[in-house]
Amino acid sequence: MLIFKTQEDLKTxxxxxxNSPKSVGFVPTMGALHRGHLSLIEKSISENDxxxxxxxxxxxxxxxxxxxENYPRTLEAxxxxxxxxxxxxIVFAPSVEEIYQGNTQSQNFDFDGLEHEMEGKHRxxxxxxxxTIVKRLFEIVQxxxxxxxxxxxxxxQIVKKMVAKNHLPVEVIGxxxxxxxxxxxxxxxxxxxxKIEREEASFIYKTLQEVKNQFxxxxxxxxTIWIEDEFKNKPNFKLEYFEIADESTLxxxxxxxxxxxxxxxxxxxMNDVRLIDTISLN
Numbered sequence: 001m002l003i004f005k006t007q008e009d010l011k012t013x014x015x016x017x018x019n020s021p022k023s024v025g026f027v028p029t030m031g032a033l034h035r036g037h038l039s040l041i042e043k044s045i046s047e048n049d050x051x052x053x054x055x056x057x058x059x060x061x062x063x064x065x066x067x068x069e070n071y072p073r074t075l076e077a078x079x080x081x082x083x084x085x086x087x088x089x090i091v092f093a094p095s096v097e098e099i100y101q102g103n104t105q106s107q108n109f110d111f112d113g114l115e116h117e118m119e120g121k122h123r124x125x126x127x128x129x130x131x132t133i134v135k136r137l138f139e140i141v142q143x144x145x146x147x148x149x150x151x152x153x154x155x156x157q158i159v160k161k162m163v164a165k166n167h168l169p170v171e172v173i174g175x176x177x178x179x180x181x182x183x184x185x186x187x188x189x190x191x192x193x194x195k196i197e198r199e200e201a202s203f204i205y206k207t208l209q210e211v212k213n214q215f216x217x218x219x220x221x222x223x224t225i226w227i228e229d230e231f232k233n234k235p236n237f238k239l240e241y242f243e244i245a246d247e248s249t250l251x252x253x254x255x256x257x258x259x260x261x262x263x264x265x266x267x268x269x270m271n272d273v274r275l276i277d278t279i280s281l282n
Contacts, residue, residue: 001083003091007099007140010092014050014141022049026143026170028134031055032072032188033081036178040147041085043175052141053082054092056099060106061129067274072191092141099136106132111161117250118243118265119154119276130155131162138163138170145171149178151185153263153278154250177278179205185277192273200236201270207231208279211244211264215281219255220244223264231268240267240274244281 004010014024025044029037037053044051055078062068075093082089096104106128109115115127138146148156156174163170178186180198183205190198207230211223218226224242231239243252247261256262262281267274 001079001087001089001091003079003093005094005098007092007094010052010090010140013090014052023145024048024141024143025051026137026141026146027051027053028137028146028148029053029055030057030071030188031078032074032191033078034178034186034188034190036149036151036175036186038081038085039178040149040175041082041089043173044145044147045086045089048145050090051086051088052090052092052143054094054137054141056092056094056133056137058099058129058133059096059104060100060132061126063123063125066272070192072188092137099133107135109162110165111158112165114154114158114161114250117154117245117252118241119267122240122267127155127158130158134159135162135166135168138168143170145173147173147175149176150174151177151187151276151278153247153265157248157250183209185275187275189273189275193270197236197270197273200234201275203234203237204266204268204275204277205279208264208266208277212279212281215244215262215264216256220253227266236270238269240269242266247280 025048027040027044041053055075057071059068109128109131120127160172163172180186182199182202184201207227214223227242231237243265245252245263247263263278264281265278267276
């Protein structure tokens with residue numbers, strides 16, 4: 001398996017591989033890989049001649065320094081997991097200095113308001129950091145297709161908007177959420193939960209399933225009040241937000257309208273670990 005630490009070496013390799021036309025699939029990650037990440041890799045391999053995965057914990061998308069410091073970094077274990085899928089995956093694992101060249105700052109982006117909803121309200125500057133690193137990685141890898149998980153659905157919509165507004169020749173593809181057996185959405189942050197906490201965290205998805213069952217019978221306000229009451233009875237949880245929003249605009253809604261797609265979004269702290277999830281309501 002080829003692992004590149006510098007963009008120059010990666011670019012040289014990719015260019016040398018283009019004696020005949022080849023399509024490139026790209027999976028950007030922050031590492032601590034789980035089954036969901038591997039499903040993105042498998043999708044890319046099935047649709048492209050070459051697949052590149054980046055493993056880079058991006059400091060500019062963290063507005064909480066403790067979260068950045070505690071984020072799991074498991075490059076060796078990640079590579080072993082990738083080898084089980086294919087030894088032909090190209091890994092790009094740069095340093096912060098390599099990416100930011102001594103200026104670890106975000107660009108400012110206008111995502112037509114998508115950045116002000118949900119995660120944007122609670123994590124100032126987060127999506128500027130996401131836009132900065134994804135745009136930079138797209139410029140380095142120059143993929144034909146890029147793959148993202150739908151657990152971070154707002155991020156997926158942000159990346160699509162960034163690609164459209166910057167006229168980047170990349171097709172952005174969302175893939176379904178992978179869940180643990182108990183329903184908990186797979187996340188690198190799950191590694192910070194104990195076995196007991198991991199089991200208790202399945203409550204998040206169970207409440208989202210009930211929201212889906214009740215959507216259309218109860219309006220968004222009623223469902224929000226119900227969610228808030230449910231989490232008040234769970235002392236290990238702190239509900240940060242719950243919203244039902246239009247999939248395209250990400251703006252909160254009050255009632256269901258025909259011919260529109262809706263999602264429920266939730267962010268919860270379990271002790272000091274922040275967990276997010278989402279479910280389609282259509």
